[in-house]
Amino acid sequence: MPKIKMPKNSPSIDMTPMVDLAFLLVTFFMLISQFRAEEAAVIDIPSSVSDLKIPEKELLMILVDKKDRVFFNLTGQEERVEVLEKMGEKYGIVFNAEQKKEFSNMASFGVPMKQLQYYLDANSSERKKLAETTSGIPIDSLNCEICNWIYYARRTAPKFRVAIKGDQVTSYPVVRKVMDYLQDDNIGKVNKFNLITNMETGPSN
Amino acid sequence: MAELSTDDGGGGKKHGKKRAKKSSTRIDMTPMVDLGFLLLTFFILTTTFNKPQAMQLTMPKKIKDPSELENSSKVDDDHTINILLTKNNTVYWYFGIADPNKGALPALNKVSYGPNGLRKILIDENNKRHRTYDEIEKLKKMVAEGKMPKDSLSKKKIAFLDDPKRKASILTVLLKPDKDAKYKNIVDALDEMAICNIGIYALLESNPIEDQMIANAQSYN
Numbered sequence: 001m002p003k004i005k006m007p008k009n010s011p012s013i014d015m016t017p018m019v020d021l022a023f024l025l026v027t028f029f030m031l032i033s034q035f036r037a038e039e040a041a042v043i044d045i046p047s048s049v050s051d052l053k054i055p056e057k058e059l060l061m062i063l064v065d066k067k068d069r070v071f072f073n074l075t076g077q078e079e080r081v082e083v084l085e086k087m088g089e090k091y092g093i094v095f096n097a098e099q100k101k102e103f104s105n106m107a108s109f110g111v112p113m114k115q116l117q118y119y120l121d122a123n124s125s126e127r128k129k130l131a132e133t134t135s136g137i138p139i140d141s142l143n144c145e146i147c148n149w150i151y152y153a154r155r156t157a158p159k160f161r162v163a164i165k166g167d168q169v170t171s172y173p174v175v176r177k178v179m180d181y182l183q184d185d186n187i188g189k190v191n192k193f194n195l196i197t198n199m200e201t202g203p204s205n
Numbered sequence: 206m207a208e209l210s211t212d213d214g215g216g217g218k219k220h221g222k223k224r225a226k227k228s229s230t231r232i233d234m235t236p237m238v239d240l241g242f243l244l245l246t247f248f249i250l251t252t253t254f255n256k257p258q259a260m261q262l263t264m265p266k267k268i269k270d271p272s273e274l275e276n277s278s279k280v281d282d283d284h285t286i287n288i289l290l291t292k293n294n295t296v297y298w299y300f301g302i303a304d305p306n307k308g309a310l311p312a313l314n315k316v317s318y319g320p321n322g323l324r325k326i327l328i329d330e331n332n333k334r335h336r337t338y339d340e341i342e343k344l345k346k347m348v349a350e351g352k353m354p355k356d357s358l359s360k361k362k363i364a365f366l367d368d369p370k371r372k373a374s375i376l377t378v379l380l381k382p383d384k385d386a387k388y389k390n391i392v393d394a395l396d397e398m399a400i401c402n403i404g405i406y407a408l409l410e411s412n413p414i415e416d417q418m419i420a421n422a423q424s425y426n
Contacts, residue, residue, distance in 0.1 A: 012231075025386075048393075049399060050258060168387065183264055190261045195259060
């Protein structure tokens with residue numbers, strides 16, 4: 001019987017196109033991804049059917065975590081420095097250039113003014129520790145630091161959108177208080193908020 | 206790994222000529238591929254595509270001057286549902302206004318969040334008044350099918366709700382979270398407003414009478 005001879009193919013494959021593709025994708029993802037600065041607060045946001053997307057720029061954000069601590073965030077480095085300087089004037093604290101730079105690169109923060117300098121000087125691990133133990137920005141009407149943050153931020157950047165990011169188990173009165181300050185004609189003077197939520201799929205759940 | 210030597214340059218020649226050994230021009234690319242895919246995986250996993258989603262909430266303007274209250278819109282008892290949000294993700298609702306001076310307090314009805322609870326009631330009540338839910342749903346469908354530009358949706362909605370023959374009897378929903386409500390409850394309730402196409406709704410605070418009503422209702426259970 002004649003043997004059927006299978007053509008001996010080389011088992012090696014030309015991998016060049018695959019490599020090309022892989023590196024193309026790597027380049028794509030490298031360029032598209034942006035690393036965000038670490039948030040001081042861990043917040044598990046509720047989900048909603050709303051599909052409105054908000055830009056990550058030009059945003060004034062108030063965060064309330066599950067322990068009802070209030071954090072503050074403002075995008076834009078120049079704006080941040082300006083607000084910090086005004087807050088320093090108000091509370092009689094002078095921030096040095098390094099602290100200002102650190103502040104402008106930070107994400108959200110939630111420490112009282114008294115601790116802010118220490119917080120800015122701290123290294124990342126100390127800061128993380130501090131963010132865990134902090135009491136948040138005071139929202140008492142007697143010592144309303146968040147009011148001042150809102151006041152100066154709204155005046156420095158009046159066009160910024162206002163967003164509230166709350167945890168699922170944040171208690172409502174705290175959020176309400178923050179909203180009241182935001183709405184107050186002498187503080188925030190804004191009646192339109194964006195509540196940051198997760199995507200939920202349709203009303204069928 | 207997968208690469209076998211396909212080197213056939215010079216080795217098997219039986220001529221006596223000495224030749225410089227031709228080395229293969231092929232390079233083993235496996236490690237490079239490995240590295241490429243490793244990086245690829247890393248970047249895929251670390252990339253966050255999703256921008257934050259948000260829900261827009263417009264709050265009523267604060268009224269300081271009592272005389273302004275005269276001009277503000279009055280809430281019609283017959284077309285108003287009050288939704289009380291309280292602890293343990295509980296929802297109560299009642300019609301009209303709870304005012305002890307106007308006779309007996311309305312009874313609280315307990316419902317759950319979700320399709321069979323709050324949503325069913327709201328859609329039913331909304332449809333009882335000019336079939337508001339169905340009409341707005343139609344508009345939404347037209348947008349989804351591309352028959353209508355998205356930005357004209359809110360204009361059409363307002364035109365429908367502001368029609369003089371409907372305006373006085375459109376369903377109004379008042380959301381009243383008490384001090385034990387969680388932020389998630391508010392978002393869920395606001396979500397229901399959007400799903401049920403409620404024309405007019407507002408986020409308020411529960412008053413002492415309603416707190417008492419909730420306390421009574423909870424003590425029965």
